[in-house]
Every structure is written in C-alpha cells, then in structure tokens.
Amino acid sequence: MRPVVSNVAEQVSSVDFYYVDVDQSPELAQQFGVQSIPTMVLLKDGEEADRSVGFIPEEKVKEFAQV
Template sequence: MGPVVSSVAEQLDSVDFYKVDVDQSPKLTQQFGVQSIPTLVLIKDGEEVNRSVGFMPEEPLKDFAQS
C-alpha cells in the first residue's frame, strides 16, 4: 500500500498523509480503534470523516482522500 499512498500524496497538494507504525505507536492505534492493517482514516477539522480498511488502488484512494 505504501507505493500507492506515496504516489497519491505526490499528486494531491491539498491532503497530508501520515504513516503510523502500529508497533511503535500503540496508544495512537488504540485511540483510532485500528484493528486491521492497512487502515486509512480521513480526518478533517480534527474529526474523523471517513475510514477504509484493506488495500485500495490509486484512483479509489484519490477519491477517498478528497471526499
């Protein structure tokens, strides 16, 4: 999933992407209720507005990030 996210991140200047290592950040993992990897959480204005679990191809990821 990493290469797909990197590609989309380069294309979308209006969206910031952050990668979290669940082994290194268990409190953050718990805070967001991550139970499966990969999990994508879309946050706008400090609030979760969308979530996706599992692999996502490039075009759907762009749509997700801009939703």
C-alpha cells in the first residue's frame, strides 16, 4: 500500500498522510483498534471519519482521502 498511498499523497495536498509501523508502536495501533494490515484511518477534527481495511487501488485511496 505504501507506494499507492505515497502517489496519492503527492496528488492530494489537502490531506496529511502518516505511516505507522504497528510493531514499533503497538500502543497507537491499539488506540485506533487496528487489527489488520493495511488499515487506513481518516481523522477529521481529531475524530475518526472513515476507515478502510485491506488493499485498495489508487483511485479508491483518493476517494477515501476526500470524504
């Protein structure tokens, strides 16, 4: 997913993208209820606005980021 998300991050300037290594940050993964990889969590105003689990193609990542 990283290459797909990186491409979208270059195209969508209105959203900040962050990667978290769940092995390095298990407490953050637990805080957000991440149980499967890859998981994308969209936050708006500090609250979860959407979630995607599993691989999705680039166009769907763009749509996800613009919710």
